[in-house]
Amino acid sequence: MLKATGLQKSFGDHEVLTSIDLQIGKGQVLALIGPSGSGKTTVLRCLNGLEIPDGGEVAFDKGPTVSFTSKTTQRQAQVLRSQSAMVFQNYNLFPHMTVLENVIEGPVRVQKRKRAEAIAEAESLLARVGLAEKRDQYPHQLSGGQQQRVGIVRALALKPSLLLFDEPTSALDPELVGDVLRVIKELADEGWTMVLVTHELAFAREVADEIVFMDQGVVVERGHPDVVLRAPQNERTQQFVHRLL
């Protein structure tokens, strides 16, 4: 469903991604792990067209292929935006909008869908994550876990082919993490295709079809969770996994 080849990205003279290759099949979950600063968020942002790589290619099965050069414009990168939806570490909800308004903003304003239809879908998505009665509240009236579940619903409402999760639970108090992980697990079980950046290695092992370990802008090791997390081959992966598991 998605193939990214040779992604390169520098900020100034700091090379953040060297040559990243990723492939993900329909219904698969890829977990991207690695130390802070290794480039994981930048990979997600490149897949989503939020960041413009300096080189490489992103191709979707049923959608655009974008080949990046130093001359690629924002507009060219933005054709990727409609393929995926991002769930952010800090939720990124619009603070001045209610829960419902947050969820329908993309479908109505960007996708030009009918408002009544978008509202009905939003209500049903909110109900499935247990937040039906919060539809008219504002983000600041919700717990972090509730805000993140709204963040997930907002992504689902866009009906993307790919869901991108950027450390979706790392800003949450520990007791709120479980509710959010449960929703992500349900979505994986339902067959959503997703890339998940996470430090929750036990969860990654449970939910992912493939683990990709990055360090300093390169993929160091990849493979089945049982191999990469239980018997990693590379020394850097071993150190990272042993620290966290």
Ligand code: ADP
């Ligand atoms: P990770 O998600 O693995 O923690 P990031 O992709 O967030 O890593 O960051 C990788 C590196 O790129 C870091 O050194 C970070 O400081 C740098 N970086 C990320 N975004 C920017 C930016 N917009 N401008 C300059 N440097 C950036």
